[in-house]
Amino acid sequence: MSEGHGGTREWTAVCAYPRVEPERGVAALVGDEQVAVFRTHDGQLFAIGNRDPIGGAYVMSRGIVGSRGSTPTVASPLHKQVYDLRTGECLDEPGVALPTYRIRCRDNVIEVGTRREN
Numbered sequence: 232m233s234e235g236h237g238g239t240r241e242w243t244a245v246c247a248y249p250r251v252e253p254e255r256g257v258a259a260l261v262g263d264e265q266v267a268v269f270r271t272h273d274g275q276l277f278a279i280g281n282r283d284p285i286g287g288a289y290v291m292s293r294g295i296v297g298s299r300g301s302t303p304t305v306a307s308p309l310h311k312q313v314y315d316l317r318t319g320e321c322l323d324e325p326g327v328a329l330p331t332y333r334i335r336c337r338d339n340v341i342e343v344g345t346r347r348e349n
Contacts, residue, residue, distance in 0.1 A: 267292035
């Protein structure tokens, strides 16, 4: 499980860790932003913006979780562009990226930082 990064941040509880199945995502409202939360096969957690930057719809939480080499990824369910879950960068379209968020699991509850990483 990822504990996220240190520092003083505000956190929003999203759901219990077991509710996010491996290789799946869930959508959550963090502050006033829609965030997609993912759990990879090895239990790591990632949080990115839920809005597909190319298609414009809030659907990234329904994307296909996978990997390219050792890079954990999610493919947009709309047009299948692949994004690095760690950085939000699109691996298929240079210059396109999703915002990423701090994420941690505390007392078996997934929490997302209320401020963006990028």
